[in-house]
Amino acid sequence: MNRINQKLNQDNKLLSIYFTAGYPSLNDTVKVIQDLEQNGVDMIEIGLPFSDPLADGPTIQESSTVALKNGMTTKLLFEQLKDIRQSVNIPLIIMGYFNPMMQYGIEAFCAKCQEIGIDGLIIPDLPVAEYHEHYQEIFEKYGLINVFLITPQTSDERIRFIDSVSNGFIYMVSSASTTGAKSTFGDVQQDYFNRIQNLKLKNPQIVGFGISNNETFLQATKTTKGAIIGSAFIKHITNNGVNSISDFVKKIR
Amino acid sequence: MKYQANEKGYYGEFGGAYIPEMLYPNVEELRTTYLDIMNEPSFKEEFNQLLKDYVGRPSPLYFAKRLSEKHNTRIYLKREDLNHTGAHKVNNTIGQILVAKKLGKNRIIAETGAGQHGVATATVCALMGIKCIVYMGEIDIKRQAPNVARMKMLGAEVRPAKSGSKTLKDATNEAIRDWINNPVDTHYIIGSAIGPHPYPDMVTRFQSVISEEIKWQLNEKEGRENPDYVVACIGGGSNAAGTYYHFLDNPDVGIIAVEAAGKGVNSGESAATSQLGKEGIIHGCKTLLMQTPDGQITEPYSISAGLDYPGVGPLHSHLYKTGRGEFFSVTDDDAMTAGLELSQLEGIIPAIETSHALAIFNDKKFKPDDIVVISLSGRGDKDLNTYIDYFKL
Numbered sequence: 110m111n112r113i114n115q116k117l118n119q120d121n122k123l124l125s126i127y128f129t130a131g132y133p134s135l136n137d138t139v140k141v142i143q144d145l146e147q148n149g150v151d152m153i154e155i156g157l158p159f160s161d162p163l164a165d166g167p168t169i170q171e172s173s174t175v176a177l178k179n180g181m182t183t184k185l186l187f188e189q190l191k192d193i194r195q196s197v198n199i200p201l202i203i204m205g206y207f208n209p210m211m212q213y214g215i216e217a218f219c220a221k222c223q224e225i226g227i228d229g230l231i232i233p234d235l236p237v238a239e240y241h242e243h244y245q246e247i248f249e250k251y252g253l254i255n256v257f258l259i260t261p262q263t264s265d266e267r268i269r270f271i272d273s274v275s276n277g278f279i280y281m282v283s284s285a286s287t288t289g290a291k292s293t294f295g296d297v298q299q300d301y302f303n304r305i306q307n308l309k310l311k312n313p314q315i316v317g318f319g320i321s322n323n324e325t326f327l328q329a330t331k332t333t334k335g336a337i338i339g340s341a342f343i344k345h346i347t348n349n350g351v352n353s354i355s356d357f358v359k360k361i362r
Numbered sequence: 363m364k365y366q367a368n369e370k371g372y373y374g375e376f377g378g379a380y381i382p383e384m385l386y387p388n389v390e391e392l393r394t395t396y397l398d399i400m401n402e403p404s405f406k407e408e409f410n411q412l413l414k415d416y417v418g419r420p421s422p423l424y425f426a427k428r429l430s431e432k433h434n435t436r437i438y439l440k441r442e443d444l445n446h447t448g449a450h451k452v453n454n455t456i457g458q459i460l461v462a463k464k465l466g467k468n469r470i471i472a473e474t475g476a477g478q479h480g481v482a483t484a485t486v487c488a489l490m491g492i493k494c495i496v497y498m499g500e501i502d503i504k505r506q507a508p509n510v511a512r513m514k515m516l517g518a519e520v521r522p523a524k525s526g527s528k529t530l531k532d533a534t535n536e537a538i539r540d541w542i543n544n545p546v547d548t549h550y551i552i553g554s555a556i557g558p559h560p561y562p563d564m565v566t567r568f569q570s571v572i573s574e575e576i577k578w579q580l581n582e583k584e585g586r587e588n589p590d591y592v593v594a595c596i597g598g599g600s601n602a603a604g605t606y607y608h609f610l611d612n613p614d615v616g617i618i619a620v621e622a623a624g625k626g627v628n629s630g631e632s633a634a635t636s637q638l639g640k641e642g643i644i645h646g647c648k649t650l651l652m653q654t655p656d657g658q659i660t661e662p663y664s665i666s667a668g669l670d671y672p673g674v675g676p677l678h679s680h681l682y683k684t685g686r687g688e689f690f691s692v693t694d695d696d697a698m699t700a701g702l703e704l705s706q707l708e709g710i711i712p713a714i715e716t717s718h719a720l721a722i723f724n725d726k727k728f729k730p731d732d733i734v735v736i737s738l739s740g741r742g743d744k745d746l747n748t749y750i751d752y753f754k755l
Binding site: 159160161162163164166167170171174177182183184206207208209210211212213233234235236237239257258259260262263264267282285286287 | 378379380381382383384386387525526531532535538539542543544545546640641642643644645646653655656657658659660
């Protein structure tokens with residue numbers, strides 16, 4: 110069974126952390142992953158940096174720009190991760206935009222992910238219909254779980270379609286925004302969380318975008334399986350360095 | 363038609379809508395309504411009325427006698443430079459502001475590079491009394507001060523794009539991010555034949571008035587609707603798409619696209635996307651784009667701010683790939699020389715974008731009785747500083 114599914118079968122609420130590979134320094138990637146696991150994080154999204162990350166807010170954009178300047182590439186990321194399964198057991202997901210994966214070659218990219226022990230992919234600009242038609246077979250051949258986003262604007266009908274194509278979890282974007290844009294959740298988000306809960310989907314949901322502290326983590330996970338934190342974590346390591354990961358995780362739960 | 367976008371927005375293998383889920387409702391609303399809106403009689407009437415009374419259409423199709431003599435062929439210039447705001451861009455912004463009104467949107471966003479599309483958007487927003495926000499790269503804001511001032515005078519807010527390379531592609535990213543954050547009340551007026559479906563097709567249809575007029579105007583002057591060639595410069599490719607549109611399925615009309623070679627196609631400072639680009643995804647669309655082997659989008663260069671986009675519209679990628687279009691690339695130097703030549707032979711100072719199309723005669727020899735229609739996409743007022751610096755005027 111894929112590590113993601115195993116993790117989703119556990120009883121606890123999951124904390125998942127996103128970070129940008131090659132940031133703050135080129136060779137921090139493996140250390141950040143190891144420290145996150147040691148501090149009890151349940152799952153990690155490894156950001157493959159892109160020059161034009163249009164779903165991301167300023168924090169992740171900036172970290173991507175720095176990572177690229179540091180010399181991060183797809184090949185190098187795979188090189189850095191080649192022995193990661195000797196030290197890390199939690200699910201690892203690569204999150205990135207479609208163009209760098211296309212240039213690497215989709216099948217080659219998926220094969221490499223399987224070889225390393227990557228469990229899933231999140232590709233914000235690969236629409237579900239396109240995936241379903243052209244890429245699902247390839248992803249599944251290499252045992253990769255592809256995770257789709259839904260937003261408060263996504264219709265019930267479309268959510269059900271996404272649920273039918275998914276085999277891991279659904280990434281619930283908390284509000285109509287790019288990453289990192291909101292700091293608290295209000296009634297609108299609560300209504301949305303309730304609406305999704307009432308759909309009784311087959312895939313569990315994990316909330317992302319706008320989660321930055323214990324309060325928003327608890328709010329987001331009340332009706333869902335877990336939460337993903339990205340921008341707040343990147344801000345933390347930008348300000349406090351990569352040796353301060355335990356401080357951050359303690360603040361969340 | 364063979365070269366139209368299919369219902370999923372593909373031109374052959376290019377096009378589509380590679381957008382994050384956050385954009386799906388906005389783009390889907392547009393996709394499912396744009397053709398119906400554009401076909402409504404009341405829409406057509408208002409669009410045509412504004413093109414006539416406000417933009418000043420039809421733009422003349424002018425026989426350039428001295429230029430023709432010089433190059434020993436028959437050259438007509440389609441005078442988009444005489445439109446209100448000085449370029450073809452306004453054809454599209456008039457159309458899209460009317461679409462936005464039909465969709466009940468009360469806030470407009472746009473991206474701009476040199477500022478021409480920003481000015482054309484600010485203009486129609488002033489005309490309709492709708493709030494307008496234009497994203498422009500921080501570097502371009504410094505380079506294009508007069509257009510920034512124009513937009514401000516027209517009541518638009520100009521927001522600097524400070525991410526990435528701080529130019530047109532980043533301004534486009536910022537506009538897309540704004541749309542993600544404002545999904546309900548906002549319409550995004552994309553300025554070129556790029557972006558996720560239905561934008562390339564919608565922009566092309568609004569610009570297709572150019573070739574529609576060429577047909578009847580040429581018929582009046584020459585007794586034939588079809589020229590032997592249509593020529594246009596290409597950045598993202600909106601003036602070109604409009605100039606080719608009604609000739610795409612007629613193989614007797616040669617289609618010529620002129621890209622900016624910058625300092626030379628292989629100089630490392632170029633914007634010749636068909637020569638240097640590879641298939642990939644940019645701004646929601648699968649097309650040819652300039653990128654590193656690793657798939658990072660690179661910054662193009664041209665002396666003309668309107669041509670330095672790292673991608674090209676999906677229609678044009680398809681025309682290139684199928685061989686329907688003949689693609690040329692013209693250097694800064696050759697374009698500037700051609701701009702000066704037109705000024706002195708015909709008394710028309712063209713935009714530097716257009717000067718690239720006018721340099722076609724260095725690379726392609728036409729027969730004396732060929733009829734060659736060139737899209738004179740914009741006027742050169744905005745480029746005076748560049749001309750002054752280049753020619754030490």
